[in-house]
Amino acid sequence: MREVNNPGKDSAADERYRVQSLGRALDLLELLSKAGRDGGRLTDLANGLGLSKAATYAILQTFYSRGFISAIGEGPTKRYRLGMSLARLGDMAISNIALADMAMPVLRALTREVGLTSRVAILDEGYAVVIGRADAPGAVRFDAALGRRELPHSSAVGKSMLAALPRAQALTILRETGLPRRTPHTITSLTAVQADLDRVVQRGYAVDDEEDTEGVVCIGTCVFDRTGNAVGAISITGLKQNSSEDRQEQLATILIRHADQLSRHMGGLDGRDAWALRRVA
Known part of the structure; x- marks a missing residue:
């Protein structure tokens, strides 16, 4: 019989099936949603995630290739925001x-x-x-x-x-x-x-x-x-x-x-x- 009154046990069981890299990618989308229309810079997004800029950039490019985020500007001023695929x-x-x-x-x-x-x-x-x-x-x-x-x-x-x-x-x-x-x-x-x-x-x-x-x-x-x-x-x-x-x-x-x-x-x-x-x- 399943134990329904032990949330700690259920939580631990769920944790085994969570994909950490996917979780960070979704955290990035959450950050971009809070950034709004102005979007977020790579440095700020990396700091918000607690990741290196290289790791954050890799996630951004994956989403960008699928249309889930868009980019505005160039170089250090480049900002990222949610894309139309999400819409x-x-x-x-x-x-x-x-x-x-x-x-x-x-x-x-x-x-x-x-x-x-x-x-x-x-x-x-x-x-x-x-x-x-x-x-x-x-x-x-x-x-x-x-x-x-x-x-x-x-x-x-x-x-x-x-x-x-x-x-x-x-x-x-x-x-x-x-x-x-x-x-x-x-x-x-x-x-x-x-x-x-x-x-x-x-x-x-x-x-x-x-x-x-x-x-x-x-x-x-x-x-x-x-x-x-x-x-x-x-x-x-x-x-x-x-x-x-x-x-x-x-x-x-x-x-x-x-x-x-x-x-x-x-x-x-x-x-x-x-x-x-x-x-x-």
């Missing part, structure tokens, strides 16, 4: 948290209306990752664990988010994740996947017709921000035996209505306008 990561973290929190009331309303399990997902390193779910009461429980990575070419949320990306970016993701066959119905040809993504753009939603799990059909569409970029996707899941083409279209209309509501809550564009931008591009 990008911060925006993504805030967006993901906001999306999960704001999506749940929409998912619950969607599930009540259609009687099917609904989910919200983001695209993480090319994979669709579910960050929220509303189960339909009494319905079949599907294997949809939060945080689980799903292949983008065989899931409705994955395909909808791929379709919202510039095609070259989507193809790069598909080449990296591969096109493994999940079921006999999985699309495993890059040409066929591209044609499917074209259909998503035209109609505004994606369908996983037993492509990820036999006997299961999912419909997904994107949630967009104010610039028309997809910040995630929502979907509904049901059994193939209860699905027909007409039923899919009806469910897609309802799904899109709820996705548009979520997009508006986040200050974003309706799907109709966002997908139109991709048809013009």
Whole structure:
């Protein structure tokens, strides 16, 4: 049984897994955050960290090469400050948290209306990752664990988010994740996947017709921000035996209505306008 009332023991155990060099690098970011817009000089940063200027400079250059810090000035007057890569990561973290929190009331309303399990997902390193779910009461429980990575070419949320990306970016993701066959119905040809993504753009939603799990059909569409970029996707899941083409279209209309509501809550564009931008591009 784990000892929960001995913080000293837990602290000592955690200490074994801490990377000292990484800790110093993060301390440097903290120093730069306190330095503000004016940034900090190498000498001051080294003193603040208790490191040599050579060691501090090495950390700075590593961060600089990745865009996590920027530099202004030259020579002894050169100053360092936080870079835009941190802003990008911060925006993504805030967006993901906001999306999960704001999506749940929409998912619950969607599930009540259609009687099917609904989910919200983001695209993480090319994979669709579910960050929220509303189960339909009494319905079949599907294997949809939060945080689980799903292949983008065989899931409705994955395909909808791929379709919202510039095609070259989507193809790069598909080449990296591969096109493994999940079921006999999985699309495993890059040409066929591209044609499917074209259909998503035209109609505004994606369908996983037993492509990820036999006997299961999912419909997904994107949630967009104010610039028309997809910040995630929502979907509904049901059994193939209860699905027909007409039923899919009806469910897609309802799904899109709820996705548009979520997009508006986040200050974003309706799907109709966002997908139109991709048809013009």
